[in-house]
Amino acid sequence: MIWQGLIVGILFGVVLQRSRMCFNSAIRDIKFNKDNYLAKMAAVAILLETLGFHLVASLGWIKLNPLPFIPLAQIIGGFLFGMGMVLAGGCASGVTYRIGEGYITAILAGLSFGVTAAAVRGGVLNFVNSWFGSPITVTMQDPGIYNAVEGKVSPTIANVFGINPWIVAIIFAILLAVYIWGTKTTERQVSGLNWLTGGIALGVVGILGYLSQKTYALGITGGWVNLLKGTVAGVPYNWIGMEVLGIIIGAFISAVASKEFKLRVPKDPKTYLQVILGGILMGFGAGVAAGCNIGHILSGLPHLALSSILATIFFVLGNWFMYWYLYARK
Amino acid sequence: MDVKPNYTLDVRGEVCPVPDVETKRKLKTMQSGEILEVLIDYPLSKERIPQGVKEVGGEVLAIEEIGPSEWRILIKKL
Numbered sequence: 449m450i451w452q453g454l455i456v457g458i459l460f461g462v463v464l465q466r467s468r469m470c471f472n473s474a475i476r477d478i479k480f481n482k483d484n485y486l487a488k489m490a491a492v493a494i495l496l497e498t499l500g501f502h503l504v505a506s507l508g509w510i511k512l513n514p515l516p517f518i519p520l521a522q523i524i525g526g527f528l529f530g531m532g533m534v535l536a537g538g539c540a541s542g543v544t545y546r547i548g549e550g551y552i553t554a555i556l557a558g559l560s561f562g563v564t565a566a567a568v569r570g571g572v573l574n575f576v577n578s579w580f581g582s583p584i585t586v587t588m589q590d591p592g593i594y595n596a597v598e599g600k601v602s603p604t605i606a607n608v609f610g611i612n613p614w615i616v617a618i619i620f621a622i623l624l625a626v627y628i629w630g631t632k633t634t635e636r637q638v639s640g641l642n643w644l645t646g647g648i649a650l651g652v653v654g655i656l657g658y659l660s661q662k663t664y665a666l667g668i669t670g671g672w673v674n675l676l677k678g679t680v681a682g683v684p685y686n687w688i689g690m691e692v693l694g695i696i697i698g699a700f701i702s703a704v705a706s707k708e709f710k711l712r713v714p715k716d717p718k719t720y721l722q723v724i725l726g727g728i729l730m731g732f733g734a735g736v737a738a739g740c741n742i743g744h745i746l747s748g749l750p751h752l753a754l755s756s757i758l759a760t761i762f763f764v765l766g767n768w769f770m771y772w773y774l775y776a777r778k
Numbered sequence: 779m780d781v782k783p784n785y786t787l788d789v790r791g792e793v794c795p796v797p798d799v800e801t802k803r804k805l806k807t808m809q810s811g812e813i814l815e816v817l818i819d820y821p822l823s824k825e826r827i828p829q830g831v832k833e834v835g836g837e838v839l840a841i842e843e844i845g846p847s848e849w850r851i852l853i854k855k856l
Binding site: 468470472473476477481482483485536537538542551553634635636637638639703707708709710712713714715719723771775 | 790791792793794795796798799819820821822825826828829830833846847848
């Protein structure tokens with residue numbers, strides 16, 4: 449139901465704007481600013497989704513659909529995406545919601561991200577996918593809570609080692625809880641949602657997203673691809689395309705209501721080129737790697753999918769490398 | 779707040795994390811007791827700067843709203 453995608457997207461946009469959740473900032477801040485505020489917010493959301501996704505799948509309301517495992521794509525695409533988000537001034541969800549806040553740079557980064565991802569997924573750059581090989585799958589006699597295509601499921605920690613997915617989910621949730629409540633949280637005076645309420649809100653929207661879309665939880669890359677193809681090539685709009693449109697609308701409403709909407713225009717012309725280049729790297733990276741920071745980190749880690757774990761590691765390394773190169777180098 | 783800043787940094791319109799990075803860079807070059815005024819329109823940086831400047835010996839004296847989503851942050855080098 450595509451109108452549900454729009455509603456979930458609007459909710460997601462409001463939560464992103466009020467919580468200021470940005471994975472580019474979260475990843476950079478823990479290393480370079482010794483600030484774990486946004487990382488904790490993400491951890492709360494991932495904890496809630498890990499338990500929530502496994503619960504709703506166990507109840508039979510959805511099947512878990514871990515993203516395809518293409519190791520080389522997740523390593524190289526992940527690193528390129530990680531570098532791209534530093535140049536673009538935000539992750540895929542960050543640039544999308546900041547369009548609603550009035551950032552001209554976010555519009556440029558979002559469009560170059562979407563166009564490049566669309567080129568990689570079925571467009572003129574489709575051939576690059578063959579460089580990275582075919583997805584590795586696990587054949588399961590009884591897929592249980594997983595979605596199987598001809599008996600094949602994308603690998604997760606649980607199905608690779610043949611253990612009950614709940615055991616892995618609970619261990620992961622405990623590790624996250626130890627990190628969240630066992631370490632000191634950076635202090636911050638916020639005007640919107642704090643790390644805990646923001647994390648809970650993100651997690652709830654993620655679970656709602658899965659229940660609504662059925663095939664997966666939240667995502668950004670596929671949504672931009674659909675939104676652009678739907679607009680210029682007449683492809684039917686789908687749930688996730690409407691979700692991305694909803695994020696922009698939701699963030700706009702929220703920014704106007706909290707008096708934070710403003711057209712923001714950088715003074716240095718180089719910034720425009722930098723964010724476009726960043727968007728291209730992100731679109732290429734997420735296009736081949738089967739997802740961005742939302743598909744792989746927010747929605748993917750709760751599956752304990754090997755694809756998402758590997759992509760997350762390389763998003764982080766690419767981000768740290770580019771931040772160091774641009775801002776921390778002597 | 780009625781203080782006369784020694785320096786002004788206008789980072790309105792800049793993308794993340796330029797406002798944070800430029801603020802810290804400027805503070806590192808300043809003398810003890812000097813005051814930096816930062817003009818900013820990026821809400822996340824406004825909330826992150828008070829904690830972030832502590833590691834380079836800065837202290838936020840005041841955050842004033844000067845327009846729609848625009849703030850003036852006064853930072854003292856300790």
